[in-house]
Amino acid sequence: MRLGTVDGRAIVIDEGRSYDVGVASEGKLPADPVVLLEHWDEFQDWAASGADRPWSDLTLTRLGPPVPNPRQVFALAVNYADHAAEAQREVPEHPYVFTKFPSCITGPWADVVLPSNRVDWEVELVVVMGTGGHHIPASEAWSRVAGLTVGQDISERRVQFRKPIPHLSISKSFPTFGPTGPWLTTPDEVLNPDDLAISCDVGGDEMQSSRTSHMLFSVPTLVELISAITPLLSGDLIFTGTPSGTGSTRDPRRYLQAGDVVVSRIEGIGEIRNTCVDSAAG
Ligand code: ZN
Secondary structure (H helix, E strand, C coil), rough: CCEEECCEEEEECCCEEEHHHHHHHCCCCCCCCHHHHHHHHHHHHHHHHCCCCEEECCCCHHHHHCHHHHHHHHEECEHHHHHHHCCCCEEECCCCCCEEEEHEEECCCCCCCCCCCEEEEEEEEEEEECCCCCCHHHHHHHHEEEEEEEEECCCHHHHHCCCCCCCHHHHCCCCEEEEEEEEECCCCCCCCCCCCCCEEEECCCCEEEEEEHHHHHHHHHHHHHHHHCCCECCCCEEEEECCCHHHHHHHCCCCCCCCCCEEEEEEEEEEEEEEEEECCCC
16 A cells, blocks of 8 residues: 655555545544554554545645654664765664654655755665554564655755764754655565665766665664664654765765756655755745
8 A cells, every 4th residue: 555645634545546544534534644653553454444435636746745744753874884885984783873853854756955065865765653662573563664665864964074973863854854755655565675676866867776675774673673762653754774875975076956856766665856956046
C-alpha cells in the first residue's frame, strides 16, 4: 500500500488514483497522518477489508510530505562505509544519531531554499514508524514500521563544520531541508526492504548511486538501538544516512545553486524532485 497526503490529510494511493482515509471511513479513522499511524493495525485491517472506496484521480503535484508533522525526526550521520571513507570518518561502533527538527520537513516537489552557497545534498531512505514503541527488538522492527519513503537530508556545511564540535542538527534543519515523499510504501510492497537501489541526480548529473544493503546499521538494527534509548512514536521519521557522492566531498567541491533540480530515487518507492531557489527569491 502507498499512503500519502494532500493538504495534510492522509490518502491511500493506487497508481493514478487515491481516496481520502477520513472521508472513506466516514470519520471512523483520522485524517491526520500521525494520528492515523497511531491506529496503524486497525487502519490496515480496514484498508484490507475490500469494501468499495471513493477513488478519484490523483494530481501528483498536490502531494505533500507523507508525514508533514512528525513528533521526532532521527537521522544517521555516518551509515554507509563509502560515505565514511569520503568524509574521512572512522566507521562508528555505535550509530551516530542526531535530529532534524520537524519544521524542516517538506514535500516531494517543494523548492529547497538556499540560505548560503554551501548547501549540499544527501539522498536517504527514510523510515516512517507505525506503532512504534520502547525497546523494540530487531526481529520485530519491520512489523512496527509503517513504510519507507525517499528523503533528502539537505545540509548547510559551513554551519555544520563550525568549531569545535560539529553542528549537525541545526545545520540540517533550515526550512525546506527535509524533502520527503512522494508517499510511504509499506515494506511488503518492495522486493527486499533491506536491499534497495538508491540514487541522486543534481542538475542532470548522477551524484550518488548505491544500495541500502550497504548500510552499516540496517533498518531493524537502527530501530532496536534507537528505541533502546528513546521511545519511537507513531509517525516518527528515521533518515537512515547517505551513501557516497555528496558535494562537499567531491573534487572539486560542488554545492547546490539556484535552479539546480535534485532528483532522489529509491527502488520500489519512487522519486522526489526538488528545485533549489535563493533565499531572497524563496
Ligand atoms: Zn544525512
